[in-house]
Amino acid sequence: MTANDPAAVLFDFGGTLDADGLPWKERVFRLFRAEGAVVTRERFDPLFYGADDALVGTLPSTTSFEDTVARLVDGVAAALQLPDPSIAHRVARRFLADALTTLTSNTPLLRELAQRYRLGIVSNFYGNLARVCDDAGIHSFFDALVDSAEVGCEKPDPRIFQHALQALGVTASAATFVGDSLPRDMAGARGVGMRHIWLAGAEEPTANPCCRDDRRIRSLGELEAILL
Known part of the structure; x- marks a missing residue:
């Protein structure tokens, strides 16, 4: 390790550790569409945010990853007033399966990073981040889990970082800091003077990095060449 290497690496959770750059809102939207729901993005986005906000601080800290996803998807489905109630079940099942597959794929990298750095997660979450990380099998790699619902502030607020x-x-x-959101993760890390790596995902990004010299990666696996 050189003098310029970080001593710690912090991650976002949703869209970063569990999806390689695809946010929860986008994944849920695509899954509803794939299951036959007829909804435009313009209608979907505010309904998703409403269902998401309704969970903040209301879920017991013991709520599982599976139940968290189900509650979120059920809230979106109720707002959409879908005629087929089974759509929500299928969306939640597929979302969770995809997330766990990605988390399992990223586990060897996290294990290696944990041997070299102190690791943390900073997430705008619901109050049950620790339980979700337990369910995902990654809790043991992290020295700090910061859940916005527990600390009372959200990214990009400097206080959460x-x-x-x-x-x-x-x-x-x-x-x-490694994250997929430019306004929350990258701008927030920049605001406290932290180096940041943008997980832009496999799709061609429509925005530019927040800083000219920012590193941009398409998958979490690319961190191996940067940090190991």
Whole structure:
């Protein structure tokens, strides 16, 4: 490790560790469409955000990953007023299966990173991030899990990043943040002086990195060449 290498690496959860750059909203939208729901993106987006917001701080900390996804998808389906109630079940099942497949694929990388760096997660979540990480089989790799519903602030608020840095015992200049959201992850990390890597995903991004010299990766596996 050189003097310029980070001592800690922090990650977003949804869309980063579980999907290689595809946010939850986009995945749920595509799955509803794939299951036959007729809905435009313009109608879907505010309904998703409403269902998402309704879960923040209302889920017990013991709520499983499976139940979290089911509650979110059920909320979206209710707002959409779909005629076929089985669509929500199929969407939730497919979403969870895809997420767990990606998490399993990323586990060897996280194991290697944990041997070299202090790792953390900073997520705008519902209050049950630790249980979800347990279900995903990745909790043991992380020294800090910061859930916005527990600390009372959300990305890109600098305070949520500072919570993680303090828990890890490192300064912002000694850490790197990896996430898929430009306004929440990249701008938030930049705001506290943390290096950041944008997980833009496999699809061609329609936006530019927030900083000219930012690293941009298409999958989490590309971190091996950067950090190991």
